[in-house]
Amino acid sequence: MHLLLTRPDPSPDSWPEPDALEAGLVGHGHTVTRAPLLTVQLAGAMPRLAGVQALIVTSRNALRAVAPIPEAALALPLLAVGPATSALARRLGFRTVIEGPGDGRGLADVIAASLAASGGDLVHLAGDTLAFDLASALAPLDFRVRTEQVYRTEPAPTLPAAAAEALRHGSLDGVVLMSPRTAKVYVRLVTEAGLAAATGKPLHFCLSEAVTAALAPLGTARTAVARAPNSQEMLALIAREAPDSA
Structure with a gap:
């Protein structure tokens, strides 16, 4: 074809x-x-991680944007939207990678089942357009999700x-x-x-x-x-x- x-x-x-x-x-x-x-523009900086219990990544572009990954980030659990993002996270050195089913709603369920809201903030490394608002979905469960834009896309x-x-x-x-x-x-x-x-x-x-x-x-x-x-x-x-x- x-x-x-x-x-x-x-x-x-x-x-x-x-x-x-x-x-x-x-x-x-x-x-x-x-x-x-679409053209991807990368920010190229990892946001502050003080008080953060885990990272959320819903696109491989987010990992590209913050590479090379600092040790402080590699030590945190990373919740990835699906298998391709999970595989890249492991290759970049993340030691604890929790894989979602491939969509935002499913990832929200995985986060709720894997982490405690009392453990600290979650940082969502994201683009300028969100396919699914994880912060709003997890707020009723008392999770605090900080959405950090690390890349943007231009049509x-x-x-x-x-x-x-x-x-x-x-x-x-x-x-x-x-x-x-x-x-x-x-x-x-x-x-x-x-x-x-x-x-x-x-x-x-x-x-x-x-x-x-x-x-x-x-x-x-x-x-x-x-x-x-x-x-x-x-x-x-x-x-x-x-x-x-x-």
Whole structure:
């Protein structure tokens, strides 16, 4: 299959961590065209940790933003949203990593079951856009969550040339969308480029139902949703759909 991968490029440019999703797609024989719809800007500083009992991370970008990780942070428990973030945390040296199911609501349940509210503050290393408000979700249980913005994302001003060309010529079999915000940017940019009708051909592989919902303005976009919101399940979804979409 010819797939359009819309997630941000790894950043900063010197970051050695490969894109496991892209590598997995290529390894399964797919042709991947990269067309990032968001650019990640990293803050590059770990916030103060006095009185903190644990860190929360809901994106690998947050770990990239604060690397290299100071020893004081590595000694704290880290609660990660899903397997990809957990794996990166372990590679960076965190000694206690507690893995969530891949979404914010599920991670809130894991936090409540794993920690005591009386143990100290929690620091959520986050971006400028929150898919799920952990602080509000955990407040009724008396947890104090301090949300620290360590990176931000900027939408592409126009549809990347690679995406526009592939849509215009009908060469795409699928579009990989990993977040609701990315899907919203995709909808806006294809519409502004006059290519909304062309999105009816490729199958849109969505990380979650929220991603699918963000595509609703396109009307005719075909969608398939991963069984769980992580890269492994996205690869499995594409593998299941590939015979029918080739």
